[in-house]
Amino acid sequence: MNNRYARQALFLGENTQQRIQQAKVLIIGAGALGSASAEMLARAGAGKLTIVDRDYVEWSNLQRQQLYIETDVRQNLPKAIAAEKRLAQINSEITIAGIVEDVHGLNIEELMKSHTIVVDATDNFETSLMINDAAMKQGIPYIFGACVGSYGLAMPIIPGETPCLHCLLEHLPLDTMTCDAVGVISPIVQVIAAFQVMHVLKWLAGKTMAPIVQSIDLWKEERAEINVAKLKNPHCLTCGEKPIYPFLQFENQMKTHVLCGRDAVQLRPGLVQEYSLEQLASNISQQVTNLVVNPYLLSCQFEVYRIVFFANGRAIIHGVTDSKKARVIYNRFIQMGGACK
């Protein structure tokens, strides 16, 4: 037997090393945070790594998504596949499953089943709240993390102990900053992924997980740490006395509908919110053409697609007939627009 884990076992102890090698870790999202977490966990010897992502590798990913190389972009590889390939080169002694899939309320529970712990590496709150619901339902620890710009935050969420993400967020944010809207630099990705993997290792080591949310802005040299125990809501619909796991319910899912004979897909978000079309238009004006706004809708050409976006978040995307692809375009469009009220 080789001694690839010797230094780590020296620090954590043989028992914890054993637990790491028996752990089944689910990473949702194979972008920047997912790449960084997955590489650390693969090197640490996590027994099974499942990494799920719906997107493919693009040039703009290479600056910070450490698992990918230029060949992956040229081959249009799905991130989950490229990640699996690279992770297997890093550690051939563990089981790695890359799953190309859009995570939603109907498949998240199945994906999560039989995993020891789940790491959030998604780029939107809607998916995070769904993961949170499924993790609380199945009693699986859930490590939240997110970053934009030079800022990020992380928190361990332990079912039955800490507040859950739903307790903290209460409702979906009106103004969701994301990577596409404001940019991101790689150092913050590494720091937040490091926080998340640290939480995974501490959990596997049997440490008590304090309900502390940590944030850091590397550029501004600011950091904060808040114990959020007080925010645990006994009536929370996800982790309270009478949970209904609202984000797993079909009514709250994005619904897509292929419009027959129109080369178009309609998308309706599960959580309806009113958008300011004027604000959206000004945020996207540089990236789209043929932009038209009226009191009811915004219409524009985005890459090869014509997007008609309604004030309540419903959209029709022309030039696509595949629901999954339409979702990807929709999410990119929303991110670009800063998803503002």
Added chain:
Amino acid sequence: MAYLGGEKGMSITVNGKQVELFESVQQLLAHYSLENRIVVVEVNRDIVMKENYATTRLSHGDVVEIVHFVGGG
């Protein structure tokens, strides 16, 4: 310490940095353009509930921590 529009000569610590005093938590959040964002705010190690942002006065020497929830990764 740069003067940003708060009360002269008075200061608080926000996320480890000294800034000038703002009258209330709400004004402080407005200064950082965080009024309508999802934030958790702590003043002197005690979390301030959302509904109390406007009425929670800040004083010279207060230690404030703000965590802002973002989506991205």
